[in-house]
Amino acid sequence: MNKKTITKPLDKFDRAILRIVQKDNKTPQRQIADIVHLSAAAVQRRIAAMEKSGIIKQNSAVLDVHAVDMNITAIVEVHLRDERIETVDLAKNLFKSTPEVQQCYYVTGGISFVLIIVTADVKAYEQITRRIFAQNDFIAKYRSLITLDRVKSGSEIVIP
Amino acid sequence: MNKKTITKPLDKFDRAILRIVQKDNKTPQRQIADIVHLSAAAVQRRIAAMEKSGIIKQNSAVLDVHAVDMNITAIVEVHLRDERIETVDLAKNLFKSTPEVQQCYYVTGGISFVLIIVTADVKAYEQITRRIFAQNDFIAKYRSLITLDRVKSGSEIVIP
DNA sequence: AATGAAATCCCAACGTG
DNA sequence: CACGTTGGGATTTCATT
Numbered sequence: 001m002n003k004k005t006i007t008k009p010l011d012k013f014d015r016a017i018l019r020i021v022q023k024d025n026k027t028p029q030r031q032i033a034d035i036v037h038l039s040a041a042a043v044q045r046r047i048a049a050m051e052k053s054g055i056i057k058q059n060s061a062v063l064d065v066h067a068v069d070m071n072i073t074a075i076v077e078v079h080l081r082d083e084r085i086e087t088v089d090l091a092k093n094l095f096k097s098t099p100e101v102q103q104c105y106y107v108t109g110g111i112s113f114v115l116i117i118v119t120a121d122v123k124a125y126e127q128i129t130r131r132i133f134a135q136n137d138f139i140a141k142y143r144s145l146i147t148l149d150r151v152k153s154g155s156e157i158v159i160p
Numbered sequence: 161m162n163k164k165t166i167t168k169p170l171d172k173f174d175r176a177i178l179r180i181v182q183k184d185n186k187t188p189q190r191q192i193a194d195i196v197h198l199s200a201a202a203v204q205r206r207i208a209a210m211e212k213s214g215i216i217k218q219n220s221a222v223l224d225v226h227a228v229d230m231n232i233t234a235i236v237e238v239h240l241r242d243e244r245i246e247t248v249d250l251a252k253n254l255f256k257s258t259p260e261v262q263q264c265y266y267v268t269g270g271i272s273f274v275l276i277i278v279t280a281d282v283k284a285y286e287q288i289t290r291r292i293f294a295q296n297d298f299i300a301k302y303r304s305l306i307t308l309d310r311v312k313s314g315s316e317i318v319i320p
Numbered sequence: 321a322a323t324g325a326a327a328t329c330c331c332a333a334c335g336t337g
Numbered sequence: 338c339a340c341g342t343t344g345g346g347a348t349t350t351c352a353t354t
Contacts (some may be wrong), residue, residue, distance in 0.1 A: 018228065021220070022222070023218070025185070030328095038167070038340080039340065040330085041330095041340080041342080042339075043339070044331065045339085053227070054224055054227060055223060055227040057223065058184070059184055059186045059220075059221050059222070060181070060182050060184065060220065060221050061182045061216045061218075062220055063182055064216075065215075067170075068215065069189060075265060075267060092311050095311060103257040103312055104312040105233065105307040106308045106309040107307050108305060108307075109303065143269065145267040145268060145271060146268045149252075149274075151252050151255060151256060151266055152256055153263055159228055188348070189349075190347095190348080199321070200321065200349090202322085204350075207323095321351105322354085323352100323353085323354100324353085324354105325351085325352085326349105326350085327348105328348080328349070328350085329338105329347085330340105330345105330346085330348085331346085331347095332343105333342105333343090333344090333345105334341105334342090334344105336340085336341080337339095
């Protein structure tokens with residue numbers, strides 16, 4: 001299931017470019033070129049290559065959740081009834097296809113999944129939990145942690 | 161500390177635009193205009209306004225963590241020794257200023273904080289935990305959940 | 321809010337080390 | 338093979354109505 005992208009190791013320039021575009025991908029290529037000491041065309045080629053190879057997965061506008069009236073952020077620890085492969089895949093597909101589930105991690109340590117769910121209000125959150133957890137018998141139990149403060153929500157990766 | 165952005169309620173067009181640009185902010189404005197039935201100039205102005213008002217927090221290239229050799233993603237539940245405001249703020253600042261801590265949520269439900277930490281390997285992860293948790297006495301205990309699979313890692317918000 | 325002009329940016333082609 | 342330079346084409350931006 002993994003991308004069989006032949007990952008040509010990123011050199012110094014690629015990493016410098018990534019550090020910039022992950023903060024602001026609308027930075028003009030000319031300006032990037034200036035910073036990393038390359039021509040604009042070279043920057044363009046490298047970005048295109050990294051987009052094609054999947055190193056850059058997506059170019060997205062990051063929204064402020066409160067501004068779009070999504071006031072409930074919950075972290076949910078999910079325990080499956082068993083850890084058979086079919087059960088795990090069933091759960092993965094369920095979470096993947098549920099748009100309110102923003103993030104989903106399959107983890108070690110007793111818990112099976114950790115989800116991050118964002119909804120407009122508590123009512124919407126209750127509906128989601130009912131739809132997801134109560135109606136699927138392969139979920140043994142779950143625990144909701146409601147967020148009081150999104151201290152840090154960015155997704156910037158520290159490039160070595 | 162919160163942005164007191166005067167949230168002018170988003171209308172139908174704004175939401176339609178946001179749904180597009182959060183998936184791909186490099187979509188040509190002309191194409192956006194086509195979809196939402198507005199002129200390209202109108203789209204341009206609305207996007208600029210939403211960027212200025214903070215509804216669009218940033219425009220970023222989303223990287224594939226594995227491609228940039230960040231192979232450990234851990235979810236950490238942190239318990240503080242006490243819940244005094246000063247202690248909580250101390251912890252918040254610590255997590256905010258640690259770049260490996262990608263996400264940080266202050267939550268209800270017995271746990272104080274939930275962190276998402278991304279590092280290159282287990283060695284780097286151990287160093288981080290030692291630096292963060294062992295050296296700060298206001299942290300009572302913590303539990304690490306290592307992810308086996310990032311089933312869903314995007315941050316798309318479902319706009320009503 | 322729509323139109324058109326000017327500036328800017330992106331991208332392909334060519335030539336070089 | 339990757340870089341730099343150049344030029345055409347598209348896009349964003351701004352001024353005007």
